Amino acid sequence: MRYVSRLIAVWLLAMASVQAAECPRIVSQSPYLTMAIEWLGQGECIVGVSRYDSFKPKLPRTGGVMDPDAKAIAALKPDVVIGSDMADEAAFAAAVPKGAKAARMGGFNSMFEVESMLEDIALLIQSSEGGKVASFRRGWFTRAKNTGARGERVLLLTACSGTPYSYGRKHVLGDLFYAAGFNVVEEDVRVRAVRAGEAVPDLAALIARTQPDIVFTFNRAADTECKVVLEEKPGVKIIPLDGDNFLNPGHRMIDGLDEVTRIMRAQRTQ
Known part of the structure; x- marks a missing residue:
């Protein structure tokens, strides 16, 4: 009986070791990174997330995207810490415990960056589902070429009240819509805040300046x-989209392109 118990104990220890090897303890310092880790099949390996993360509400908080909490991270004894490149390099490095692997990821400047981010995360966390990245690369590109867009001038907005933000071609959303056949009117802009005191103080001025055919917003509630706000702008179509498919760079952008395709095809039949 003692021999059997010993065998069981050894087997359980072996299984725990295998599980640990397959499931590194991961700290995710941004919601879009959490989404990527989940998609790559390692969501259960996440042990801590940033204060802005709504995807893992029960997990310990590890500071902000740009101000990681070194003490909170160290307490979780992570094997891997993944942050955004929006965080200062030195501040991020200082928050990573000794012995942990760490990397800052991009994803907000171009679709190429999104692909690289997914690929790099897959390698870093040793995901067995890394092959999904190649499928994502083919999937988004194929869909982008078949949205039905015909060079319409488009403005990409977060909302129409408060402080709206406009995304230009130097942002991943501008890059995505440009690849999808639209003429993104904010050519030389990454993100523009529309508010008093800025170069463009309000939406009326922005519309007058850019002359869009379509205003895509990423908040259906708005x-x-x-x-x-735009009712006095004849000829300008307002099309709300599901922001969840666009505002976190990653695999859900394919769903976003499918939504755009359905809308554009419906527009053609009207």
């Missing part, structure tokens, strides 16, 4: 607000 659809009514946008129609009120």
Whole structure:
């Protein structure tokens, strides 16, 4: 009996070792990184997330995207710490415990960056589902070429009240919509804040300046607000999209392109 118990104990220890090897303890310092890790099949390996993360509400918080909490991270004894390149390099490095692997990831400047981010994370966390990245690369590109867009001038907005932000061609969303056949009117801009005191103080000025055919917004709840704000702009279509498919760079952008394709095809039949 003692021999059997010993065998069971050894087997359990071996299984724990295998599980640990397959499931490194991961700290994710940004929601879009959490989404990527989940998609790559290692969501259960995440032991801590940033204060902004709504995907893992029960996990310990490890500071912000740009101000990681070194003490909180160290307490979790992570094997891997993944952050955004929006975090200062030195501040991020200082928050990583000795012995842990770490990397800052991009993803907000171009679709190439999104592909690289997914690929790099897959390698870093030793995901067995890294092959998904190649499928994502083919998938988004094929869809982008078949949205039905015909060079329409488009403005990409977060919302129409408060402080709206406009995304230009130097942002991943501008890059995505440009690849999808649209003429993104904010050519030389990454992100523009539309508010008093800025170069463009309000939406009326932005519309007058850019002359879009379509205003895509990434907040369906703001659809009514946008129609009120832009009702005096004849010829400008307002199309609300599901922001969850666009605002976190990653695999859900394919769903976003599918949504755009459905809308554009419906527009052609009207």
